[in-house]
Amino acid sequence: MKNNRFIAIVGCGRLGSHLANHLSRAGNSVVVIDMDESTFNDLSPDFSGFRVHGDATQMAVLKETKANKADVLIATTHEDNVNLMVAQVARRIFNVPHVLARVFDPKREAVYAQLGIDTICPTSVAAKMFLQAVANGTAEREGAQS
Amino acid sequence: MKNNRFIAIVGCGRLGSHLANHLSRAGNSVVVIDMDESTFNDLSPDFSGFRVHGDATQMAVLKETKANKADVLIATTHEDNVNLMVAQVARRIFNVPHVLARVFDPKREAVYAQLGIDTICPTSVAAKMFLQAVANGTAEREGAQS
Numbered sequence: 412m413k414n415n416r417f418i419a420i421v422g423c424g425r426l427g428s429h430l431a432n433h434l435s436r437a438g439n440s441v442v443v444i445d446m447d448e449s450t451f452n453d454l455s456p457d458f459s460g461f462r463v464h465g466d467a468t469q470m471a472v473l474k475e476t477k478a479n480k481a482d483v484l485i486a487t488t489h490e491d492n493v494n495l496m497v498a499q500v501a502r503r504i505f506n507v508p509h510v511l512a513r514v515f516d517p518k519r520e521a522v523y524a525q526l527g528i529d530t531i532c533p534t535s536v537a538a539k540m541f542l543q544a545v546a547n548g549t550a551e552r553e554g555a556q557s
Numbered sequence: 558m559k560n561n562r563f564i565a566i567v568g569c570g571r572l573g574s575h576l577a578n579h580l581s582r583a584g585n586s587v588v589v590i591d592m593d594e595s596t597f598n599d600l601s602p603d604f605s606g607f608r609v610h611g612d613a614t615q616m617a618v619l620k621e622t623k624a625n626k627a628d629v630l631i632a633t634t635h636e637d638n639v640n641l642m643v644a645q646v647a648r649r650i651f652n653v654p655h656v657l658a659r660v661f662d663p664k665r666e667a668v669y670a671q672l673g674i675d676t677i678c679p680t681s682v683a684a685k686m687f688l689q690a691v692a693n694g695t696a697e698r699e700g701a702q703s
Contacts, residue, residue, distance in 0.1 A: 412571070417693070425661065425662075425680045426680050426683055426684055426687075429680070429681075429684045430684060430687055430688065433684070433688060434688075434691070450646065452670075481619075482693055483694070485687060485691070487687075508694075509691070509694040511687060511690055511691070513683065513687075515571065516571075525561075529694065530691055531683050531686045531687055533680065533682065533683040533688065534571045534572050534575065534681065535575075535596060535678035536683060536686065537572055537659065537677050537679040537684050538572055538575045538576060538579070540677045540682065541572075541576055541631060541657060541659075541677055542576065542579060542580075544657055544675055544677065545564070545629055545631070545655070545657070548629070548655040548675065
C-alpha cells in the first residue's frame with residue numbers, strides 16, 4: 412500500500428494514539444482530533460502529524476482538520492454515538508473514501524455497514540479470543556493429565 | 558473440550574455478560590460477580606449460572622463465589638488494577654488452574670505472564686485490525702483504479 416495518505420483520526424486515547432503513531436511513522440500525513448488536549452501526551456516524540464483540540468462532532472472542527480480532504484478517517488472515541496456521527500459526516504458529506512469506526516455495541520454494526528463504514532468491535536473480538544483461550548487452556552490441561 | 562467446568566467471571570459488562578451467556582449455554586457452571594447489580598440484566602434469560610453482587614477484590618466475596626473451586630477464572634472488569642488483583646488471588650492463593658484477564662494497558666502484560674495469567678488486550682487487538690483494514694482498504698482502492 413502507499414504510505415503517503417492523509418489520515419484523520421478522531422479520538423487520541425490508547426487506540427487512537429497507537430494508530431496515529433504507527434501510521435505517522437509509516438509515512439502518512441496524520442491529523443488527530445480530541446476534546447482533551449492531555450491525550451496528545453500519548454503521541455510519540457517522532458509523531459509528525461497535526462493535533463487539533465476540539466469536538467469532532469462540530470462541523471467547524473472537522474473542517475479545521477481538513478477531514479474533507481482525508482483519504483481515510485478513523486473514529487476511535489469511547490462513544491458509539493460520536494463515532495457514528497463523525498463517520499457518517501465523513502462518509503456522506505465529505506465523501507471520504509475509506510471510513511472506519513470503533514463500535515462498542517455489536518448491535519449497531521448493521522447500521523454502519525449500511526452507511527458504507529467499516530467497523531471493528533473490540534468487545535466481540537476480545538470475547539472470541541477469550542472463548543478460544545478457555546477452550547485451548549482446557550484442552551491443554553486435559554492433554555497434560557492423560 | 559469438556560463443557561462441565563466451573564467458571565468464575567469477574568465483571569458483568571458487555572464482555573463479561575457475553576462470555577457468561579456463551580459459556581453457560583455451552584453447558585458449564587458459571588458464576589458472575591459484579592459490584593453493579595444492574596449489569597446482570599445483560600445476562601440472557603437462559604443463563605443458568607449464579608449471580609453474586611459484590612466487590613471481587615474482597616476475599617469474602619471471592620469465597621462466596623466459590624472462586625477457590627473454579628476450573629477457570631476470567632477477570633473482565635474495566636479496571637486493570639482490579640483484574641490484576643483478582644487474577645493474582647485466584648492463581649496464587651486459590652490455585653485456580655486457568656486464569657485469564659482483560660488488560661487495557663499493554664505494558665502490564667509482562668507482569669501477568671510472570672504470574673501465570675493469560676491476558677487479552679482488546680486495544681492491541683483492535684489496533685492490529687484497524688491497521689490491517691486501512692492497508693487492505695487502500696490496496697483494494699488502488700486495485701480498483703488500475
